[in-house]
Amino acid sequence: MPVKRITIRDHSAEANLFARRSLIALLGIGALLFVLVSNLYYLQVTRFQDYQTRSNGNRIKILPVAPNRGLIYDRNGVLLAENRPSFSLEVIPEEVEDLDATLAALSDLLSISVEEMEDFRQELKSQRRFKPVALRNRLTEQEVALFAANQxxxxxxxxxxxxxxxxxxxxxLTHMLGYVSKINKRDLxxxxxxxxxxxxxATYNIGKLGVEKFHxxxxxxxxxxxxxxxxxxGRIIRTLEFQPPVPGEDLVLNVDVRLQQVIRNLMENYRGSVVAIDPRDGGVLALYSNPSYDPNLFVHGISSKAYAKLQSNDSPLLNRATQGQYPPASTVKPHLxxxxxxxxxxxxxxxxxxRGTYQLKNVQRPWRDWxxxxxxxxxxxxxxxVSCDTFFYDLAYRLGIDSISTLMSEFGFGDYTGIDLYEESDANLPSRGWKRARHNQPWYIGDTINVGIGxxxxxxxxxxxxxxxxxxxxKGTRYVPQLLRGRYQEGQIVATPPKELAPMQLKDPLNWEVVLDAMYGTVNRExxxxRKAFIDTPYVSAGKTGTAQVISIAEDEEYDAEKIAERHRDNAMYIGxxxxxxxxxxxxxxxxxAGGGSSQAAPIARAVMDYYFDKDKLNLVLNKNETQQD
Amino acid sequence: MKRSRIDPNRVSLWQRLHIDLPLLLGLLVLMGVGLFVIFSAGGQDWDLINRQLVRLAIALAVMILVAQIPPLVYRSLSIHFYIAGLLLLVAVLAFGDIGKGAQRWLDLGFMRFQPSEIMKLAVPMMMAWYISRYNLPPRFMHILAGFVLVMVPTLLIAKQPDLGTSLLIASSGLFVLFLAGVSWKLIGSVAVLLSGFTPIMWFFLMQDYQKQRVLTFLNPESDPLGSGYHIIQSKIAIGSGGYSGKGWLHGTQSQLEFLPERHTDFIFAVFSEEFGFVGILALLVLYGFILIRGMTIAMRAQEAYSKLLAGSITLTFFVYVFVNMGMVSGILPVVGVPLPLVSYGGTSMVTLLAGFGMLMSIGTQRRLLSRQ
Structure with missing residues (x-):
């Protein structure tokens, strides 16, 4: 390349110039490095704590671990409520980019019913965005594998x-055990x-009913x-620390599930309930209300259709044993x-x-004996x-309502029993004050006469x-009926002491004998x-029948069970x-x-007692039902 | 130069091989550091290390090869190199492959390469050649012409768009002008003009993604999950490293993958997290050593072309370091510049070491030049 320059290059001047500029460049670099290093010093030394916290915040997450729910056993150690592993498909709304597309794709992959989809959408509205919502429950193993491959x-x-x-x-056991179900907003x-x-x-379900709720x-x-x-x-790399949850207590109930099953079979065709209590400690041996329903439906979230079914006329959701309010009828004659x-x-x-009727002075209307x-x-x-009504009309008349309502409350009428269930009604023991407050009406003498036959x-x-x-x-010793018998602690049952109330004191304790003897006679005398219902029992029992009118029958009208609409027939009652x-x-x-107490209710009570005192027969019940389960 | 060692009979073995030993050692140590950090940042993946080793070997071979060629040859080839590079840049814009939203690659059938890499060397060569044709300091006309020579490839590359590379190329050319002794008055006026040019650049020249980067840079917390995420996570990594670091392989920000681009552009964050402030200072000493060595070679060179080229290459190397560390630590916007010799991969490694090859050529062959 031709050089056109004529001037002579001053090499040393150029070298000096270059050296000067180089030094200036190095100085500039030094300044820039100073800025860089100052900033790094600021980040790493001055604000170290802050960034360390943020770094830990990035990497460390505290995850709650749900405790295993305590198991529930019956008095003989039969498992009534257990925990089973179950797989469910869950969606965290916040982390899904396109929910509709994801749901569509998922329903292609795993069959998801329209109903499940609706329930999911419903659930979605009431849940916080970062909380998982179940889309499908009880996945089969194949479904789990299929999803895992496409996750x-x-x-x-x-x-x-x-x-x-x-x-x-x-x-x-539904009405007694209750069930757990998803924690909802109100629970929260x-x-x-x-x-x-x-x-x-970390807990998903909470007790909603029965023992599950109470305990x-x-x-x-x-x-x-x-x-x-x-x-x-967000994937877990390792566990830094683990504080294990404390599992719930395993509870033992007083109930004998075999007896409960006997009762369920006996009551299959009736609306009503049977309660069995061990009088020695108040332990509830059985408490059954029919119709019942499957509590497992609620555990995974009941479908709206299944729930609608439970709203039928027969009110299966009602715990008749503790919430059903029935006129006690003649069963309270011993008390009176x-x-x-x-x-x-x-x-x-x-x-x-x-003579078959009871007549008050100044009152036209006679009260009829059954x-x-x-x-x-x-x-x-x-x-x-013989369950003579007239005798008790007269007795009630002579006692007067004030005395009746005061003394009947001693037996616990008109009050909560104190059983370990929240689903309980106090029913009604009438009094003057109550009628005034409730109906704004004075107490009539006729009211007292009716109370005389329950x-x-x-x-x-x-x-x-x-x-x-x-x-x-x-004979006066009072126990609160209890479902809870004890708790398992380290393989041993630690019994819950019976809840005893102050005893009911009589001026003449012989009066107990009179009444109990009459109850003996009800079952055992000519x-x-x-008597008919309890003929030839291998044990000696006592009791009292009751037949409660559901509607009042006009004075001269004959009661004809055949003609009366089913819902208007008498309630059959028995205590024994x-x-x-x-x-x-x-x-x-x-x-x-169901009709008459002696013809309908007494045989049921007898059957319950028969099974209770014949352990071999009772064991067969359990086995039979267990095979049905599988 | 009055050094007695410059005696044709007492040429050392290294000099005969045209290798500058201190520079080579500095580079090797940095590369070694890089391998350690890549191993940690890449999740202890030996494959990554093997591939990097192959790349380093090739780059070192290129460096040694380049060092064998006398500076005189470079000087005479400068203009051809530059024009060829320019043509390739135009070709890229016309037929280049698009990767990651930018048109940078040219597919030659048997290989793909980025013509902008050629320009990283061609621009300082061309500038050094052009400016050194005249007496220093250069006259205004020559400065203006030189400026055009720099800006044409710079804008072509910025158009691809590749902001990082165009920045490096522009600075390599401007360093030549600066070292040649452009008057301070002119530098001052250009600075004023440039500040007036900024809004024009913002509204007419910059792509949306580039603007976004600048905005994110100014306030990374405004978009913590989007484009600000990189900077935030990077600052957390650096800051949580503290004075002495979390230890090699123990940087949680990188090991748990909170850091983006861990083994490439953001490797400095991994280094800072694991080796702390002390580690950074040591790393800067290493870079400083290379810088000083490069400038020494430039100052010792006898011919203006060599001086300017060596100076430009060395200073541009520093720009790499500064821009990368600056962007990773949040004082500069994020432009795709790797940490030289440490970051994984990149064709830039070869270009970088070719540049050091030229430096070595200038450093070891000056005696021969002075004789001519």
């Missing part, structure tokens, strides 16, 4: 394995108020924590008799001639044995009745109303206990619109 296509969707509650005896609010929301951070605190346990290191995808004796209104020798032509001469014993304004729950019978057979001289079981039966 990468669905960010925010995962298969979760968790222990879920299962009730192997299904309908048999309650938990927050109780300061328990952290303890439930929720014992059954739930204490949440554990897992401190984990996660990567940028005791009251009369105690108040001195009658003596064991007091006699009355029953036996049209009357029972003739009756004393208190016979009056109970009708009219008086209602009781079958459990209340059962409790009152335990007071009778215990004219006893329950056995063995007579050493009571171990108290049974009350309430059957809606």
């Amino acid at each position: 990468h296509k669905y960010p925010g969707v995962s298969v979760e394995a968790r222990l879920t509650r299962h009730y192997p005896y299904g309908e048999t 609010q309650k938990l927050t108020e109780a300061g328990q929301e952290d303890n439930y951070a 929720e605190d014992s059954l739930h346990g204490v949440v554990g924590y897992q401190e984990v290191e996660v990567n940028n995808q 008799a005791l009251l009369g004796l105690e108040e001195g209104v009658i003596t064991p020798q007091t006699r009355l001639f029953d 036996k049209k032509w009357g029972h003739g001469w009756v004393d208190v014993t016979k009056a109970i044995e 009708q009219g304004l008086w209602t009781t729950t079958p459990l209340q009745l059962a409790k009152s019978v335990t007071v009778l057979v215990n 004219h006893g109303t329950a 206990y056995a063995p007579y001289d050493n009571p171990q079981i108290v049974v009350t039966v309430a059957m809606e619109n």
